[in-house]
Each structure stands twice: as structure tokens, then as C-alpha cells.
Amino acid sequence: QVQLQESGPGLVKPSQTLSLTCTVSGGSISSGSYYWSWIRQPAGKGLEWIGRMYTSGSTNYNPSLKSRVTISVDTSKNQFSLKMSSVTAADTAVYYCARVTGGGYYDYWGQGTLVTVSS
Amino acid sequence: QTVVTQEPSFSVSPGGTVTVTCGASSGSVSTSYYPSWFQQTPGQAPRTLIYNTNTRSSGVPDRFSGSILGNKAALTITGAQADDESDYYCVLYMGGGVWVFGGGTKLTVL
Numbered sequence: 001q002v003q004l005q006e007s008g009p010g011l012v013k014p015s016q017t018l019s020l021t022c023t024v025s026g027g028s029i030s031s032g033s034y035y036w037s038w039i040r041q042p043a044g045k046g047l048e049w050i051g052r053m054y055t056s057g058s059t060n061y062n063p064s065l066k067s068r069v070t071i072s073v074d075t076s077k078n079q080f081s082l083k084m085s086s087v088t089a090a091d092t093a094v095y096y097c098a099r100v101t102g103g104g105y106y107d108y109w110g111q112g113t114l115v116t117v118s119s
Numbered sequence: 120q121t122v123v124t125q126e127p128s129f130s131v132s133p134g135g136t137v138t139v140t141c142g143a144s145s146g147s148v149s150t151s152y153y154p155s156w157f158q159q160t161p162g163q164a165p166r167t168l169i170y171n172t173n174t175r176s177s178g179v180p181d182r183f184s185g186s187i188l189g190n191k192a193a194l195t196i197t198g199a200q201a202d203d204e205s206d207y208y209c210v211l212y213m214g215g216g217v218w219v220f221g222g223g224t225k226l227t228v229l
Contacts, residue, residue, distance in 0.1 A: 049218040049220055060216025060217055061217075063120050103170065103171050104155060106165075107176070109166075110164065
């Protein structure tokens with residue numbers, strides 16, 4: 001059974017860089033044809049797709065966040081990561097990682113981690 | 120960027136049927152948008168109900184079904200139960216590797 005777990009600082013100062021990691025267990029991040037994705041949800045609001053990384057390492061990002069976001073993978077640790085620069089209070093949200101198949105099936109989700117941007 | 124729209128809220132009686140829709144500002148939604156549907160209760164991660172328009176995720180009751188209705192993707196709950204009271208989200212593939220979520224629909228069962 002594949003499991004995903006987000007981790008990282010729960011508090012980030014404005015203008016700094018948010019860094020989160022998603023650890024994958026129960027399967028190799030480098031095998032199969034999957035998109036390793038990040039989604040976020042501000043409190044009381046809807047889901048927002050941030051971006052994804054394919055098993056090959058290629059990436060796609062939400063156009064509205066593209067200039068500030070980088071998704072990368074560390075296959076040795078079976079982890080993929082999200083970095084978002086120049087954060088503001090508007091980036092305060094629960095951040096989820098998810099695995100997505102080539103057919104668009106969001107088959108596994110992490111439990112989510114709350115990141116608050118505040119001084 | 121394309122905006123994906125859903126009804127903000129819906130109410131259904133227990134045992135009733137409700138259809139939530141998912142439209143795109145870019146035009147008609149088709150199977151090429153690979154619509155998926157998610158259920159979310161407070162404090163929980165989303166749960167995938169439907170993917171690729173009409174394929175139910177493992178363990179999802181068959182009272183949940185997906186389709187294309189007119190120019191939108193649709194999620195239909197037939198025989199609604201009290202524990203179906205949740206937020207429901209759709210997501211559409213816009214091409215170029217980009218997905219966009221709908222704003223969500225709050226379903227009340229009463």
C-alpha cells in the first residue's frame with residue numbers, strides 16, 4: 001500500500017522560501033509512470049493545483065505560481081519536494097502531496113500539512 | 120487561465136438524487152479533460168470518487184457516478200445518505216500538463 005507523508009516547517013516568514021517534502025512509502029518514486037503532485041487549500045477555501053513532476057523528472061506548474069515554484073525529486077530518499085519563494089500571507093494553506101496516474105487518477109494523497117506565513 | 124465552475128452549494132433529501140456540475144470558462148468540457156471528482160470532509164484529505172469522467176475509485180459506492188452532461192462534467196449521487204454531506208470538488212486537465220480545480224460544492228443532506 002502506497003503512503004505519502006508531507007513534512008516541513010509549519011511557520012514561514014513573509015518573503016522567505018517555503019520548503020516541503022513528501023515521503024513516499026510502499027513503492028518506489030522512480031518506478032512506474034506517475035505524476036508526483038502538490039495541491040494546496042487555504043482555510044475555508046477550495047483546492048488549488050500547484051504543480052507536478054513526472055517520474056522522468058519533467059515538471060509542470062500552475063501558471064499563476066510558476067515564477068515562484070520548484071518541484072524536485074530525491075530518488076535516494078524516495079521523496080519529492082516543493083519550494084515556493086517570496087511567500088506572503090496568501091500562501092498560508094494546508095499543502096497536500098498526491099500521486100497521479102497517467103490517466104489522471106489521483107490515487108494516493110498525503111494527509112496534508114499546514115503552513116502558516118507570518119512574521 | 121481557465122476558470123472551473125461548480126455550484127457553490129446544494130441540498131438534497133435523504134434518498135434523493137443530486138447532480139453537481141463542473142464547467143470550464145474555456146468552453147465545453149469533454150472526456151478529453153479527464154474530469155475527476157473528490158469528496159472532502161472537514162479536516163480530512165480529499166478522497167477520490169471518480170476519475171477519467173466515469174470510473175469509480177476502488178471502494179466507492181455505486182450510488183456515485185460520473186458523466187458528461189451537455190457541456191459540463193457531472194457527478195450524480197443517487198440515493199443520498201447522511202454521510203454524503205461533504206464538500207465535492209472536480210478537477211479538469213487543461214492540457215500542457217496543467218490541471219485546474221473547481222471551487223467546490225458544499226452538499227447538505229437534510
